[in-house]
Amino acid sequence: MSRKSESRQPNNSKNNSNKSQRRLALAVLLIIFAASVFFSLSNIPWIAEYREQLLSELGIGSGEEPDTVDPGTIGTGSQGGTITFGNAKDDGKINDVAALDSSALPDYDGHHYVTVTNNVPEFDQDVYDRAGLVYDNGRWKTPGTVRGVNSKDLAPYEYYGELDELGRCTVAYGCLGLETMPERDRERGDISSVHPSGWAKAQSWERCHLIAWALSAENANDRNLITGTHYLNYDGMRPLEEEVEHYIWNTGNHVLYMAKPYFAGSELVARGVQMTAWSVEDEGKGVSFNVYCFNVTPGATIDYNSGIVTTAEQAGQEARLYVINKKSKVFHYPSCDGAKSMSKWNREEVTATRLELTSQGYTPCGYCEP
Numbered sequence: 001m002s003r004k005s006e007s008r009q010p011n012n013s014k015n016n017s018n019k020s021q022r023r024l025a026l027a028v029l030l031i032i033f034a035a036s037v038f039f040s041l042s043n044i045p046w047i048a049e050y051r052e053q054l055l056s057e058l059g060i061g062s063g064e065e066p067d068t069v070d071p072g073t074i075g076t077g078s079q080g081g082t083i084t085f086g087n088a089k090d091d092g093k094i095n096d097v098a099a100l101d102s103s104a105l106p107d108y109d110g111h112h113y114v115t116v117t118n119n120v121p122e123f124d125q126d127v128y129d130r131a132g133l134v135y136d137n138g139r140w141k142t143p144g145t146v147r148g149v150n151s152k153d154l155a156p157y158e159y160y161g162e163l164d165e166l167g168r169c170t171v172a173y174g175c176l177g178l179e180t181m182p183e184r185d186r187e188r189g190d191i192s193s194v195h196p197s198g199w200a201k202a203q204s205w206e207r208c209h210l211i212a213w214a215l216s217a218e219n220a221n222d223r224n225l226i227t228g229t230h231y232l233n234y235d236g237m238r239p240l241e242e243e244v245e246h247y248i249w250n251t252g253n254h255v256l257y258m259a260k261p262y263f264a265g266s267e268l269v270a271r272g273v274q275m276t277a278w279s280v281e282d283e284g285k286g287v288s289f290n291v292y293c294f295n296v297t298p299g300a301t302i303d304y305n306s307g308i309v310t311t312a313e314q315a316g317q318e319a320r321l322y323v324i325n326k327k328s329k330v331f332h333y334p335s336c337d338g339a340k341s342m343s344k345w346n347r348e349e350v351t352a353t354r355l356e357l358t359s360q361g362y363t364p365c366g367y368c369e370p
Contacts (some may be wrong), residue, residue: 092248100292102262105271112236113291114273121290122338123173127256130157131175131280139283149281156180156255158216160223166266169198169226170262172210173258175280182217189219196285198227198268200307201366204297208233210259210273212241215248227263227269227307229297236293237275244277244287253281262292267304270295301355308358322370324362329356336368 071338096115097106104307106114115123132155133140156179160168174180182188191207199205208228211218218224228237244255256278261270272294279286296302301310323339324331327346332339334349350357354370365369 004079004104007130035361049138072216093112097292100262100274102264105262105264106292108294111294112114113272113293116274116276116290116292117292121256121276121288122254123258123276123278126159127173127175127258130159131155131254131256133280151252151254151281152298154280156254158211158218160210160218160221163197163223166197166268168263168268168270169210169223169261171258171260172224173256174211174216175254176211176215176244176250176257177254180216181214181245181248186217188213191220191225194220194222196222196225196227198270198304200227200309200363202364202369203309204230204308205307205309206230206233208237210261211257212237212245214245215241215257226273228273228295229309231297232273232293232295237273240275240277240289240291240293243289247279247286251279251281251286253279253286255279255287264304267309269302269304271304303358306358306361306363308363310355310358314354317354319351319356320356321347321349321351324348324350324357329362330363330365331370332365333368333370336365336370338367 094111094113095106095109096118098117100106100116128135128140132142132153133149134143138318139148140150140152144150144153154175154177156175156177158172158174158176158180160172164170183197194207196207205227206229208226209216209218210224210226213219216224223316244257247253248255256276258274258276260274262272262274263270272292274290274292276290277287278284279288297309299312301315302308303310321334322331323334323336323342325342325346326340326348331350332342339347354364358364
């Protein structure tokens with residue numbers, strides 16, 4: 001028995017040695033695989049820079065300027081009118097416009113927005129300059145890097161253009177990131193003190209941020225608030241704003257962002273807002289869009305000069321008795337306290353439709369909301 005036992009010992013030792021070698025080889029392979037994945041996906045600046053340099057030397061990658069960041073300019077012009085809009089559509093067919101021109105803005109087609117230049121983002125050079133980006137060897141990058149962007153060298157910022165001679169917002173843009181955003185548990189402040197151009201009482205208007213509060217922490221900034229419909233604010237702009245917000249929270253990266261209202265002629269209410277965004281560190285892979293959102297209420301008529309909105313129901317109302325103030329040009333229901341306390345010198349009772357009064361320059365009372 002003892003000789004049999006002794007004869008097995010060398011074989012057992014050899015088997016144990018082979019198992020150990022296999023385990024070691026497997027561990028080495030796993031380490032190499034994990035390191036390869038880490039090298040391929042890592043966003044650590046020096047690793048990403050070395051990876052880009054290696055790929056370039058191997059001839060991998062086009063080295064051409066990404067088609068998502070072509071700088072461009074937008075034309076201006078004039079146009080006017082009161083418009084009645086049709087119903088919204090949900091057929092997934094989004095139209096595209098080659099450029100935006102205030103003299104010939106796209107007509108509302110039932111969708112929240114149209115894409116601009118095939119949805120390719122365009123920014124003026126100042127947007128890049130303020131962020132600390134330079135164009136070199138076919139890419140936007142931060143100075144000192146071989147290729148790509150070092151987040152630490154970016155300059156997060158917000159810029160709000162001056163109001164024009166009519167008191168209208170002009171443009172807002174920036175390089176947005178965690179640095180520009182409010183803390184997660186912070187609540188938005190009061191913005192009711194701002195009355196943007198074209199604001200009219202009792203018309204269901206909303207104060208629309210050009211750069212959302214969630215991205216800028218800007219409250220009552222009159223250069224960042226326009227008169228907008230709920231359809232524009234929540235259905236058109238908000239989903240795009242949330243896309244940018246979630247991307248920044250999830251990645252810690254930055255986004256070039258621009259919001260520009262478009263007015264026709266001397267109108268005080270914007271016909272729409274161009275929204276453009278491009279994620280910087282990943283060159284638009286995370287966020288990239290260029291759209292024009294319509295400032296409309298489907299089924300309603302909007303006077304973009306006075307800010308008067310007439311719904312289909314209101315337009316169909318028959319003539320009824322109103323009390324008008326000939327001095328303030330406001331009309332009321334006869335039961336309104338404002339009508340009861342009105343000076344007899346300014347007061348007049350008229351039988352008319354709401355649309356007839358608004359077309360004559362009268363605005364509805366903000367309290368009785370006729």
